[in-house]
Amino acid sequence: MASVTAPRRVDRSGSFDPGPIFFIGAVVVLAILVIVPIGWLLLISLQHVDTGGFTFGNYVEAFTKSIYLRPIVNSFMLATSVATLAALIGTPLAWLIARTDMPGRTGLRALITAAFVTPSFIGAEAWILLAAPNSGWINRTIASFTHADHGPLNIFSLGGAIFVMALYNVPYTFTFVAGGLELISVELEDASSTLGASAWRTMRSITLPLVMPAIVAGFIMSFLEALAEFGTPAFLLIPARTQVVTTQLYLFFQFPVRTELAAAYAMPLIGVTLGLLLLQRRILGRRKFTVVGGKGGKRRLVALGPWRWPLLAAALAVPLCSVILPYLALLATSLSRIWSQGPVPGNITFYWYHWALFENAPTRLAIFHSLWYGAAAATIATTIAFLIAYTANRKLFPGAQALGIVCMAPFVVPGIVLAIGIYAAYSHPPLLLYGTAAILIIAFTTRFLPIAYSNLNTMVAAINTDLENAARTLGATRLRALRTITAPLLRRGLLASWLLVFIPAIRELSSAIFLFTPRTATMTTQIFDFTDAGNYEAVATLAIIILAITLVIVSAAYRLLGRDFMEKTST
Amino acid sequence: MARIDIAGLTKSYAGKNAARAVDAIDLAIADGEVMALVGPSGCGKTTTLQLLAGFLKPDAGTITVGDREVSSAKHVVPPERRRMSLIFQSYAVWPHMTVFDNVAYGLRVMKLSRSEVEDRTREVLRSVRMTDLAQRYPSELSGGQQQRVALARAVVVKPETLLLDEPLSNLDANLREEMRFEIRRIHEATGITMVYVTHDQTEAMVAADRIALMRAGKIAQVGTAHDIYEKPASAFVATFVGGTNTLPVTLVEPHIVEFGGARLRVRDDFAATARGPVTLCIRPHAIAIAEVNGDTAVGYRENGTNRIAGTVLRQTYLGDARDYLIDLGGTQIRVAAPPSVDRTVGSTIHLDVPVEACRIVPD
DSSP, X not given: OOOOOOOOEEOOOSOOOOHHHHHHHHHHHHIIIIIHHHHHHHHHHTBOTTTOOBOSHHHHHHTTSHHHHHHHHHHHHHHHHHHHHHHHHHHHHHHHHHHBOOTTHHHHHHHHHHHHTSOHHHHHHHHHHHHOTTTOHHHHHHHHHHTOSSOSOOSSSHHHHHHHHHHHHHHHHHHHHHHHHHHSOHHHHHHHHHTXXXXXXXXXXXXHHHHHHHHHHHHHHHHHHHHHOOXXXXXXXXXXXXXXXXXHHHHHTSSSOOHHHHHHHHHHHHHHHHHHHHHHHHXXXXXXXXXXXXXXXXXXXXXXXXXXXXXXXXXXXXXXXXXXXXXXXXXXXXXXXXXXXXXXXXXBOSHXXXXXXXXXXXXXXXXXXXXXXXXXXXXXXXHHHHHXXXXXXXXXXXXXXXXXXXXXXXXXSOHHHHHHHHHHHHEETTEEOTTSHHHHHHHHHHHHHHHHHHHHHHHHHHSOHHHHHHHHHTTOOHHHHIIXXXXXXXHHHHHHHHHHHHHHHHTOOTTHHHHOOGGGOOHHHHHHHHHHHTOHHHHHHHHHHHHHHHHHHHHHHHHHHOGGGGGGGGO | OXXXXXXXXXXXXXXTOSOEEEEEEEEEEOTTOEEEXXXXXXXXXXXXXXXXXXXXXXXXXXXXXXXXXXXOXXXXXXXXXXXXXXXXXXXXXXXXXXXXXXXXXXXXXXXXOHHHHHHHHHHHHHHTTOGGGTTOOGGGSOHHHHHHHHHHHHHTTOOSEEEEESTTTTSOHHHHHHHHHHHHHXXXXXXXEEEEEESOHHHHHHHOSEEEEEETTEEEEEEOHHHHHHSOSSHHHHHHTTXXXXXXXXXXXXXXXXXXXXXXXXXXXXXXXXXXXXXXXXXXXXXXXXXXXXXXXXXXXXXXXXXXXXXXXXXXXXXXXXXXXXXXXXXXXXXXXXTTOXXXXXXXXXXXXXXXXXXXXXX
């Protein structure tokens, strides 16, 4: 069957295809965003500050001096307490809402979502208004009854920080456990009941073990959040002179700046985060296996009988503390000329909104900056994540799948640590970006790139390649097929990714705090500065503006993209 | 214009195993010919099609279209510049575009004028009877309609070659008939070269001028349906196309084999000379259950038939035939007998097979 060899020419004709440039460009940008800062962090942690030579000295100093060791102990105490408390509250709450006939379940769910999208540092601000030792409203109310000098609560304490952070971490355990409970088939419980087990015994020996992986996963998530959180400890613990790792990192950046020490000090955070995330992934992976086949069947709700209303009251305590009281406190403060006088006639005013939005140039600019940096970061992160997800899924070159790991790498780097790396990488020539908008946009893009990537990766993988190949055979280049077929098919996924980056970016404090200058201040850094200055009316006003923007976007996204939209941020 | 020459084409997938998905195949497809690539799953036919379309780069060998070398280990002309349209098993009709936009896509890529795009799209939609559905979205169409859109979209750009990847396998039986006709009609109207991948030998026989039967990355036989059916090059070909019984026999002299002590006369299209084991192929419907009338001698008979003896293991009444499973001393064969021939299980019977229906093939 030998073919006849006709006179042939090798075809190299045709127009120039710019496709490879795009994909290579995306890889280069990815390297700039992720590898450079993390690499720099590692590098300077091992560099002698004066000579530039190799040394372990920074690590030795960071982990032997007792003033630096105390914050590490505090951080682990804080994180363990927060995660434990959040799991203890979130688990029964999930059971009440997912599996019982308690009234008001839909409303409670909405309130928990509101807590989910509320940054905990804003919660901390609100709780300063509510429970500062002398001026907090709850304290003053109690004091007016007991005729004491000051109220019993002190939010400026480790206990106060644990309380506030636990409140805003409840949604993690809640989401994981409620999701797990909804997957458990009622037959599994019925099987136990038919063997004569009491309801309590069934819960203990069947239901609880089945959702145990979800509880542990929620615990790990809260633990990591608490470990990496900067805002709440900064507002509640710095005044109490109690340092945790993140506030200590911040102090390393006060004069005299000790970048190399900060880099060494931050390394264990990355290690702990990576280890726990891998553990969580294994636990969740096994959970999927456990509940296989548990999807079918309508779930029967547990009848609470006379306990319905008392349990509702108990459940309401959680959103009361995390949403209702804080929002009211912030709203009242933002509407008061002087917050300590309270929302009474004569003190109520829209002055601070007028001030923030029109009168005061710095806040006006900060609002603009937050929106513009957020939008830029969301656009870049979505674009890069899409191109990389495409490159990795279609294996455009050997080893392309490894790019996915690079995209996900920032996930294990706490925001404050990432900011140190970015500061180290871009605060000197050749790339002198410190003080520019670019450095904040890079920080936000890098920090939230994993969210966009994990979201888009599954979506690109789900697209049948035939759809693109059909366009190719009809004369479209790879890039044109990407633009006219793949991207339009993924438009909801792209929009979702954009929003999933934009929402956290406009409320990002921990990385912004290291990288902003007065010319590039954002809403969050302004809140930080106003807190320092004790201007709580301005803090509350900006907080309400952030919350309003967030709630508008989240509710629009819910309508557009469905109920499980926000849950993607936690995976 | 679009003669396709495949020479020494080889492709293996990294990682999985070292086995070659396509192993040094040679195939010449004439201009205007419909060539079917047929074979069991995993035989390499789809890989061959992907190589033809330019989605894969060969490890070795070349593909030449006309006088243009489009694929080699060094250089692959990308799919968009090969002038080959592909019809996908999954239809691959774009769900976010109307029928009209789906079909017009290739014309717009070619940057034709708006009116020309409009005219040519309308014309091809009329030819596949989809004019009324031009503004529908694919989700509003049946499977058959979607496949017609895919067909219109592929041919409207006037490709040199049309590649079809299992185009009918997702359709139900009567739609399949209709689409087969549609594809044939387009071929007659355009004279386009087609390469048609299918695992269904009947479909290949209906649709194609010639069939290339593939197995384990190699081409087992190329020829017309008649050639392949009547002169199978191997037991695999005979089994895959039409189905056959295979008997291990020993060639004792030209055209004479020995089977279970009987000497049978056979046809030998490959002029086997070496004495020794060969395979005898006999199609089930070529075997008659004999009325012996006491004549139980087995072997070649003067009336041009071979007679063999066996035992009925099982028989099934199928309405238009009776399917027998017969044991020939360790080898089992199937016989498609007329429904009226009813022999009880366990009885010894004799079978007559004309010499022309007994073929030996190389082992």
